[in-house]
Amino acid sequence: MLHDPPKTGTSERSSETTRLQTGALLIIAFAVVLFLLVQARFVLISLATAIILFSLTSDVINFIARQRIGPFRVPNTLASIAAMVLIAAALLTLTSILLAQINTVLVTTLSYAERAPSAVASLFAWLGEDSELAILNALRSVNVSNYLRGAASQASGVTQATVLIILFVGFLFAERIWFETKLLSLVGDKAQAERVGKIIQSIIHRVNYYLLVKTVISAITGAMIFVLAQAFGLELATSLGIITFVLNFIPNIGSIVATALIALVAHVEIGDSTTTLAVFSIAGVIQFVNGSIIDPMLMGRALRLSSFGIILSLAFWGAVWGIPGMFLSVPIMVMLLVVCSHVPNLRPFAVLLSREGLPESEKMLDQPIERDLFGQDSKRD
Known part of the structure; x- marks a missing residue:
């Protein structure tokens, strides 16, 4: 009996067509998501910040709820309200301080506008007189007032974002008690x-720990930069300390920008190359010790992210959401690392995102639930 030969060519073409269609759909989906991320950036940035702040206060709420006033225990509702009030007060205070320092920097920058080009151009004197003159002319052609107006308009949006973040956090607190019920209804299986x-608790714990360590290290670095600026008699010592504290939340690039900024201010104010080099060197040592030695030592292996992955995340979210995206890049990367660690098909991505190729294991999944940031048993009554 004769049999028809298998139609391998047709099946191969069909399989290739399916792969092309799948690839095209993935590209279209990525483009649509990217478009939505860019167009709704203000709301999404505020929402992402609110979620991070909400997760950050989960341990605080549990800590307050475990406290006792005589024989009585603090109700969970009262603890949530207290945490909400603390968040609102802290955000409004930080916003007012930040806006005040931005205003100080802008006003001072206007006073430096005339002598800054000459001071910066003098840094390139070693290239020759012609190069120094060309750089001076290029700097003088820059309209500083336009940039300052743009910076002032962006700074005014910080207050609006703060109010929106407070509202988001408030609604998240209101939904907090129903989260487990919703999760069970959504998944359908109790074990799952x-x-x-x-x-989710692992993500919250690791993001909280990252933010706690980063805040402490950034505060210490900012205080040391303030002392350094004061020692050299710089006019913007307070602003430089606060700006350094804020910039250190941007991985890798933030510390470089902060170091270059204090050196530039020192050169514009003092005008002496030797002093500028001394300020730059001391600030560089401070940033290196705190950022490259103390910071990784405190972070521990659980948060040892790939340096290349951090740069990619920083570049992507910086391109999509600008400077706020740079601040959120590492928390988002931590979230992706934990999620990919526990999804079998995505675990190779977790290996790439981790520094030593050792992402979180299933055994580690129970650890964040046992203790909170205050070192106390989260299950204790």
């Missing part, structure tokens, strides 16, 4: 819902 809840 508990596993998803543990993954």
Whole structure:
């Protein structure tokens, strides 16, 4: 009996067509998501910040709820309200301080506008007189007032974002008590819902720990830069300390910008190359010790992210959301690392995102639930 030969060519063409269609759909989906991320950036940045602040206060709420006033225990509702009031007060205070320092920097920059080009151009005197003159002419052609107006208009949006973040956090607190019920209804399986809840708790714990360590290191670095600026008699010592504190939340690039900024201010104010070099060197040593030695030592292996992955995340979210995206890049990367660690098909991405190729294991999944940032048992009654 004769048999028809298998139609391998047709099946191969069909499989290739399916792969092309899948690839095209993925590209279209990525383009649509990217478009939505850019167009709704203000709301999404505020929402992402609110979620991070909400997760950051989860341990605070549990800590307050465990406290006792005599024989009485603080109700969870009262603890949530207290945490909400603390968040609102802290955000409004930080916003007012930041806007005041931005205003100080802008006003001072206007007073430096005339002598700054000459001071900066003098840094390139070693290239020759012609090069120094060309750089001086280029700097003088820059309209500083336009840039300052743009910076002032962006700074005014900080207050609006703060109010929106407070509203988002308030609604998240209102939904907090129903989260486990919603998660169970969404997943449908109790065991799977508990596993998803543990993954979420792991994300919250690791992001909180990252922010806690980063805040402490950034505060110490900012204080040391303030002392350094004061020692050299710089007019913007307070502003430089606060700006250094804020910039250090941007991985890698923030510390470089902060170091270059204090050196530039020192050169414009003092005008002596030797002093500028001394300020630059001391600030560089401070940033290196705090950022490259103390910071990784405190972070521990659980948060040892790939340096190349951090740069990619920084570049992507910086391009999509600008400077706020740079601040959020590492928390987003931590979230992706934890999620990819517990999804079998995505675990290779977790290996790439981790520094030593050792992402979180299933055994580590239970650890964040046992203790909070205050070192106390989160399950204790």
